Amino acid sequence: MTSGLSGTAGELLFAVRGAGVRYDGVVALEGCDLEITAGERVAVIGPSGAGKSTLIALLNGMVAPTDGTVTALGCDLARAPARTARKVRRQIGTIYQHFDLVEELRVVHNVNAGRLGAWPFWRAALSLVRPSGVGEVRGALERVGIPEKLDARTSTLSGGQKQRVAVAKVLVQQPRAILADEPIASLDPRLGGEVIDLLTEISADLGTTLVTSLHDVTMALGRFERVVALRAGRIEFDRPPGAVSSGDIEDLYAAVEPAS
Amino acid sequence: MRRSLVAIALALVSVLATACGGGGGDQPRELVISAIPDQDPQKLQRLYGALSERLTRTLGIPVRYVPLTDYAASVTAYRRGDLDMVFFGGLTGVQARQQVPGSVPLAQRDVDERFRSVFVASTASGLPAVTDVAGLREVGGRTFTFGSESSTSGRLMPQYFLDQAGVGPNSFRGPSGFSGSHDATIALVTAGAYEVGALNATVWDQRLAAGTVDLTKVREIFRTPTYHDYHWLARPDIDDELGAGTTGRVRDALLGLQAGDPVDKNILDLFGAGSFIATQPANYDQVEQVARSLGLVQ
Amino acid sequence: MTETLRRQASEPVELREAASGAVPTASSRRAARLWGAALLVVVVASVVAASWTAGPLLRPEGFSLVGNFLGAALRPATDVAFLQLIASAAVTTVAYAVLGTVLSLVLGLVGGVLSSEVWWLAGRHERARRRGAAGWAMVRGVLVLPRAIHEVIWGLIFLSVLGLTPLVAVLAIGIPFGAVTAKVFAELLDETPRRAYTAALASGTPRLTALLYTLMPAAWSDLLSYGFYRFECAIRSAAILGLIGAGGLGFQLALSLQTLNYPEVWTALYALILLSAATDLWSSAVRRRRASGAGASDRVIGGSLVAGAVLVVGALWWVQLDLAVLVAGDTWQLVLQILEDAWPPGLGGATVLGLLQAALITVAMSVLAIVIAFAGASALAFPGAAGTALSPGRWLVVLVTRGFLIVLRALPPPVWALLFLFVMAPGVLPGAMALGVYTLGVLGRLMTESVENLDRRPQEAMRAHGVPRPTVFCYAVVPAAAPRFVAFGLYRWEVTIRETVVVGVVGAGGLGLVLNQQLAAFDYSAAVTTLGVIVLLTAMVDATSAGVRRSLR
Structure with a gap:
């Protein structure tokens, strides 16, 4: 069950109440309750297929709950009018496992893609010809450590560099919350550690809320202040890392009986 | 590269400006003619300059020839008034006359009388x-x-x-x-x-x-037995548009083409004609009847 | 079951994406088998329908007439006056093709976005999603109309509204081609990986901006190569120019063909072949540069941009396009008059049974044509594709194959129909052969390019493991190429339905013949009915093609 266990008391950013998600009758999540407040750094763990990605997609409204409700920044994204939903989403930056960058574009455009929500169409279109706001883009790329890649074609970057571009993209977006769906699953452990460090640093520096789903339990326990564990679509536990025992983890990853 | 693109953009704007504004309302009204011959059509359709120049000279008004290949297209353009006078076949002439009532058959070739x-x-x-x-x-x-x-x-x-x-x-x-x-x-x-x-x-x-x-x-x-075929058909409003008596003068110009004159002979050859002769609407009654019975005229 | 698979089984397309390339499900395999069986039945039925002929199937004595035609290829008309005529006709043809292509690409871009699934459905839920589905179905339906109607018919319609003005030809090329481009572009957008797009939506980006940044850049190369293809089609279809008296190669070719002046026909054909080959070369040069990651600063690509712009300006100047006719006082009145003439739809001399029979003949002819074209083009696509590091012998094969395909598509279907009729009995078969051989040339080009665009890594990986070449071909090349081949085949099938309108010479009957008769009688209300049947057939082919493609995905 949820509680205000985390240290920072603040505004309620995400509220998941009794939420379930089914795809054509197959249960991905059910009966989830979760509250996340401003400034928290939350890791979501669990075995493959537990519903981690679906939970992240519920938070940014890309998936609508089949049962229950989800509000983000006070708004029910799945039901709100498109314009309102768009405004709220501008406050939420999401990073994905596969970076989800456009390979054919130069890095500067992929970084700018983070703030397209705030630009009118003509400005976005013109920017493809002559990049606008290059100063901020360069600043963000410096922050993630690859300023020299500003003009590079994205397809020429390595995996680690691409994930840094994805982080820079969220930086220029200046969101109130950063969601990350398995951000390091495609990276080797050293690079993955660097990216997680970068995300937690940014979150700490800017006071941005961070919700990350992770395969790597050590990383989750070592670098986050709250751990939410999912198993077969249900929240198994939700506590600070200090309160998670090795038995909890063993149970969590034990073989699941095939569900319905 | 950038400079050349700017130059091209400027050229594009100026061409488009003329395209939109052009329209040219002040040009003198011309007589627009066409023909869809069916024997050796390529001769006339490629060498029509001879005909339009000759008519321009005789009539004193600019004559423009539009080379069309499609029967339906020429009847449609004639109906709209984009063509003033067309050398139609027997059937298309009847169809055109039906769509533009009052059209006048001006002349036919000598061979068309006994086609x-x-x-x-x-x-x-x-x-x-x-x-x-x-x-x-x-x-x-x-x-x-x-x-x-x-x-x-x-x-x-x-x-x-x-x-x-x-x-x-x-x-x-x-x-x-x-x-x-x-x-x-x-x-x-x-x-x-x-x-x-x-x-x-x-x-x-x-x-x-x-x-x-x-x-x-x-x-x-x-x-087969003989019938009337090709003829020049003129819209009824030519006199209003180009001055009274124009229809008559065009007819005279056509009938006046002389096989003895080398320029005229060349034109008549393009049509496969010895000369142009007078004709009248009644000549096409048979064709019209046949077309009607076969459902080709409504 | 893994999370990705569970997602793939079901709804949000954006999540299905996560599993792209996953194992096909049992239900999609079953659907593919069903579609396969249905198509087989249609093909067999068409063969049976075509097997009726008046007289013996082949008449060897007719080969001497074909020989006359082919022999003339060696002695085309070369007198100066005629060459000048053809040169100026070629310029006119290119000018109209450029303008028609520009219009069709603009329409295709807008229509493509508006008829794509991703635009209407991705990232939407519940009510908005249902509304989106309705909007999507509506736009798809509306776009069938311009596609189903042959450009010559469009030309006649615009002619009766706008009169003898260059704009008629530009619209008649641009509008049907634009609708086809829209369809192809929508499919490109829908098949482009969607993750970046949904990620952009997730951060509150408006749809149009998200599309511009995430789907366009990925689809751009394909759109570019499609644009070149469209341009080549426009060059060939510029026969419409004869409708407005603008001349052009198609017009000169038709004139010379009327008197069977083969040397002149060949001169015009050589001009068409040259233009097609030039477009082909230009297209592959640009594609090769883009594939190697070059941008606008590259000499070839930058030069092409400038050349394209110069062509557009030059074309506008050459044809003296007058846009003022669009707003002329009587334009709308004329539109109303046409509608009045055509409404209510009637039957004219035809009967419902007759129309049905004609529709079946048209379908049979188009099916046989596409089977011939598909078989031939699939076989020639591989020898015709230029890979990396070619030996001189391989280059020769590529050039000969490409040249052969260009010749096949340079001869217009009516010419092919005449040639086949010289040696075959009248009926569905010579019509299907004529359309099939022509379509083979077109499909061959599309398939060759798609083989060239294949991802080479799987083949190279297999070869690195010492797998013999033929095995690599069967296990890596064919499976990768097959879905695109099928997609192109289905797309051209639809075009073939429309093209049956132009091979009335074969004496097979069919909707094209009925339509030509009705137009010759100016019976617009009957023509509307026939066009309606053609539109219906096109919609059916469209639905079939969508079903087949979905089952293959």
Whole structure:
């Protein structure tokens, strides 16, 4: 069950109440309750297929709950009018496992893609010809450590560099919350550690809320202040890392009986 | 690179500006004419300058010739008033006159007064020559091709005479073909693709004279009675648009082309004519009746 | 079951994406088998329908006439006056093709976005999603109309509204081609990986901006190569120019063909072949540069941009495009008049049974044509594709194959129909052969390019493991190429339905013949009915093609 266990008391950013998600009758999540407040750094763990990605997609409204409700920044994204939903989403930056960058574009455009929500169409279109706001883009790329890649074609970057571009993209977006769906699953452990460090640093520096789903339990326990564990679509536990025992983890990853 | 793009953009803007604003309302009104000949059309359609220059000189108003290939397109443009005068075939002339009532047939070629179609058959078909229209019943049950759908001599009149002999559109073996032109009809019957075909008699005679027909494979089996075919048709509003009496002057200009004059002779040759002669609406009554009975005129 | 698979089984397309390339499900395999069986039945039925002929199937004695035509290829008309005529006709043809292509690309871009699934459905839920589905179905339906109607018919319609003005030809090329481009572009967008797009939506980006940044860049190369293809089609279809008296190669070719002046026909054909080959070369040069990651600063690509812009300006100047006719006083009145003439739809001399029979003949002819084209093009696509590091012998094969395909598509279907009729009995078969051989040339080009665009890594990986070449071909090349081949085949099938309108010479009957008769009689209300049947057939082919493609995905 949820509680205000985390240290920072603040505004309620995400509220998941009794939420379930089914795809054509197959249960991905059910009966989830979760509250996340401003400034928290939350890791979501669990075995493959537990519903981690679906939970992240519920938070940014890309998936609508089949049962229950989800509000983000006070708004029910799945039901709100498109314009309102768009405004709220501008406050939420999401990073994905596969970076989800456009390979054919130069890095500067992929970084700018983070703030397209705030630009009118003509400005976005013109920017493809002559990049606008290059100063901020360069600043963000410096922050993630690859300023020299500003003009590079994205397809020429390595995996680690691409994930840094994805982080820079969220930086220029200046969101109130950063969601990350398995951000390091495609990276080797050293690079993955660097990216997680970068995300937690940014979150700490800017006071941005961070919700990350992770395969790597050590990383989750070592670098986050709250751990939410999912198993077969249900929240198994939700506590600070200090309160998670090795038995909890063993149970969590034990073989699941095939569900319905 | 950037500079050249700017230059191109500027050029584009100026061209578009003329395209939108142009329209040219102040140009003097011209007489716009066209023709869809069906024998050696390429001659006239490529050398029409001779005709428009000659008419411009005689009439004192600019004459512009528009080369069109499509029957439907020329009738449509005529109906809209984009063409003032067109050299139509018998059928298309009737159709155009129906769509623009009051149109005046101005002139016809000397050959158009006594126009004929011929039926040709492959020798392999074993069809004998027939002596009268009734004899065409032999064509029933054979494969058959017309020329172009809108041709008077390649489609309308042959279909009419076949009808008279009791051979309806569904009496052939298989659906009839539409070869698209008189020469294609000759070639397809020569090849044996169709056993029988019908075409413009003038074209047939010319090809015989030129020796391009393989008489071991194809031969004439019937020559139809005469009918009126091609003629110049003018819109009724020419006098209003271009000045009173214009219609008469155009007619005189056409009738005045002399085979003795080298320039005129050249023009008459383009039309395959010895001269242009007067005509009148009643000349096309038969064609109109036939077209009506075959559903080609509403 | 893994999370990705569970997602793939079901709804949000954006999540299905996560599993792209996953194992096909049992239900999609079953659907593919069903579609396969249905198509087989249609093909067999068409063969049976075509097997009726008037007289013996082949007439060897007709070969001498074909020989006359082919022989003339060696002695084309070369007198100066005629060459000048052809040169100026070629310029006119290119000018109209450029403008028609520009219009069709603009329409295709807009229509493509508006008829794509991703635009209407991705990232939407519940009510908005249902509304989106309705909007999508509506746009798809509306776009069938311009596609189903042959450009010559469009030309006649615009002619009666706008009169003898260059704009008629530009619209008649641009509008049907634009609708086809829209369809192809929508499919490109829908098949482009969607993750970046949904990620952009997730951060509150408006749809149009998200599309511009995430789907366009990925689809751009394909759109570019499609644009070149469209341009080549426009060059060939410029026969419409004869409708407005603008001249052009198609017009000169048709004139010379009327009197069977083969040397002149060949001169015009050589001009068409040259233009097609030039477009082909230009297109592959640009594609090769883009594939190697070059941008606008590259000499070839930058030069092409400038050349394209110069062509557009030059074309506008050459044809003297007058846009003012669009707003002329009587334009709308004329539109109303046409509608009045055409409404209510009637039957004219035709009967419902007759129309049905004609529709069946048209379908049979188009099916046979596409089977011939598909078989031939699939066989020639591989020898025709230029890979990396070619030996001189391989280059020769590529050039000969490409040249052969260009010649096949340079000869317009009516010319092919005449040639086949010289040696075959009239009926569905020579019509299907004519359309099939022509379509083979077109499909061959599309398939060759798609083979060239294949991802080479799987083949190289197999070869690195010492797998013999033929095995690599069967296991890596064919499976990768097959879905695109099928997609192109289905797309051209639809075009073939429309093209049956132009091979009336074969004496097979069919909707094209009925339509030509009705137009010759100016019976617009009957023509509307026939066009309606053609539109219906096109919609059916469209639905079939969508079903087949979905089952293959």
